[in-house]
Amino acid sequence: MRYCSATLARALARAKL
Incomplete structure (x- = not known):
């Protein structure tokens, strides 16, 4: 991935929160 x-x-952790 770039x-x-x-x-x-x-970003994923923040999305979960």
């Missing part, structure tokens, strides 16, 4: 997995993980 974007950092950390960024995606953070």
